[in-house]
Every structure is written in C-alpha cells, then in structure tokens.
Amino acid sequence: MFLTKKSFRKILILVICYFSLGSIFIFASILFNSIGFSDKFLLVLGLILYLLCILVFFWGRYAEGKGLIINLGNKLVRNELKPAEFIEYYENLKNSKDLVVNKPSLEVLQLVVVAYDSLDNKEKAITTADEIIKTVKNKRKNFAKLIKVSLLYSYDRIDEAEALFNEVQRQKIDFACINLVDTILKSDRAMVMGDYKTVEINSLKMLERSFPKLDNLGKLAVNYRLGEVYEKLQDKEKAIFHYQYCVNFGGETAIRKTALEKIQDINQYFLDSNL
Numbered sequence: 001m002f003l004t005k006k007s008f009r010k011i012l013i014l015v016i017c018y019f020s021l022g023s024i025f026i027f028a029s030i031l032f033n034s035i036g037f038s039d040k041f042l043l044v045l046g047l048i049l050y051l052l053c054i055l056v057f058f059w060g061r062y063a064e065g066k067g068l069i070i071n072l073g074n075k076l077v078r079n080e081l082k083p084a085e086f087i088e089y090y091e092n093l094k095n096s097k098d099l100v101v102n103k104p105s106l107e108v109l110q111l112v113v114v115a116y117d118s119l120d121n122k123e124k125a126i127t128t129a130d131e132i133i134k135t136v137k138n139k140r141k142n143f144a145k146l147i148k149v150s151l152l153y154s155y156d157r158i159d160e161a162e163a164l165f166n167e168v169q170r171q172k173i174d175f176a177c178i179n180l181v182d183t184i185l186k187s188d189r190a191m192v193m194g195d196y197k198t199v200e201i202n203s204l205k206m207l208e209r210s211f212p213k214l215d216n217l218g219k220l221a222v223n224y225r226l227g228e229v230y231e232k233l234q235d236k237e238k239a240i241f242h243y244q245y246c247v248n249f250g251g252e253t254a255i256r257k258t259a260l261e262k263i264q265d266i267n268q269y270f271l272d273s274n275l
Helices: 005-034 040-079 083-094 104-118 124-133 138-152 158-169 175-186 189-194 195-207 217-233 236-248 254-273
Strands: none
Touching: 005 138, 040 104, 040 189, 083 104, 083 254, 104 138, 104 195, 124 138, 138 158, 138 175, 138 189, 138 195, 158 175, 175 189, 175 195, 189 217, 195 217, 195 254, 217 236, 217 254, 236 254
C-alpha cells in the first residue's frame, strides 16, 4: 500500500529523530573513549536507537497502512455504501507484497467480510471469515468464530451455526465476545428461530439509541431486518416502510435490490389475495 505524504512524513520524522539521537550517543561514546573514559552504555543505547529506526520504518509503515485501509473501508463500506469499490481496491492490493494485505489484521478482514456480505456474495464472505479464524491469535479466535456464526445464521445454515455457536459459548469469552453473543441471540439466531418479537424489540432499540450510534450500513441492515420481521408477521405497511428505507438509502449494496424485490412481492401477494 502506498502511504499518503502525511503518513510517510510521520514515519520519516520518527526515523530521523531516532537516528539523530543514536548518532549523538555513539559519537559521545567515541569521544569519551578518545579521552580515556570507556562508556559502553552510550554505545549500546546508540545501537538500540539505530535498531528502533529500522523497526519504526517497517512497523510504522504497517500500522499506518493498516489504519489507511481501515479508514477507507469504513468510509466506502459502512458510510458511503460502496462495498464493490472497496473490494476492488482490496483485491488490487493483494497482488502487491504489502504486509497489510499479505498479513492482514482481524479488523481489515472483518471489513472484507462485511463488504462481501453487503454484495450478497455468501461464498466469499464465508471464505474470508474462515481466513480470519485461521490467521488471528488464539485470544481473538472466539470473536472470529462469532463473525462466522452471524453469517451462517443469516444464510440459513442453521445446523452449522448452532454447532459453532455452542462451541464458542462453552469457552471463557471476553467482553467483546459477550456483546456479540448477545447481539446474535437477539437478532440472527432469534430470526431463524422465529422469535420475531425479540428481533423487533432489539432492532427498534438499535435504531433509537444515540450511543453507539449506528453507521449507514448498520441502519440499512436493521431496517431490512425489521422489514423481514413485519413481512413474517404479515404487517404489510410496516414491512414496506422499512424495505422502502433500504431502497432509498441502500447505496450500491445488494440489500437495496433485494428490498425492492421484497416490496414488489408483497404488493403482488396482496393483489393476488384480493382477486
């Protein structure tokens, strides 16, 4: 990934600072030695600062690159609702030797999963979720598994979802996992189990809350879920209301197209019923 000029300057300034300090300590050590004072501490400190120059250059580049792709992903996928544009950008990067892509973080891959899911590319979304599980460290593996669990429920692969969900819940999980488990129980799992009232209450609370505030993709997903709930409950007006939100504000996601098809199907159903 090519860094912006601002990011590159930040890294360069740090490298120059460490190099300059290292040079000062090494020069001071040589100077003391020349007048008969041996000071290995300054020499070692100087060499450590030189080593930090190398670490800052490579790690700084990775950290800055990771931040850039996450910011871009959040912008394109979650706010501007242009998942295909982000996927194209990400796939182009995969042809490079950039560490951010060749050794991606959970946060980067999670954005890729969300993008594929927004495009209704189920196969790619699941494959990327499996990649997360395979690559993340053990302490984050349960969170990665829960990402896949959410997808499996959404794709009606209930048996697989239940098995993986139960596996995670049998283990000791952290706070982030507890929150995700709660969300899955009240949305994805509740939906496939026919507990529409729980889904309705939870979804409406999510739309009403001020913190943490939903991004545009979050609002879209919740409105679509409410459309599904009211369609199941045969509340035509409410179902169309929430599906229409998805049509109006769905951007370039597959949700927009699916919501439009849902509205047409509902109208056709009630038209046929009145004949």
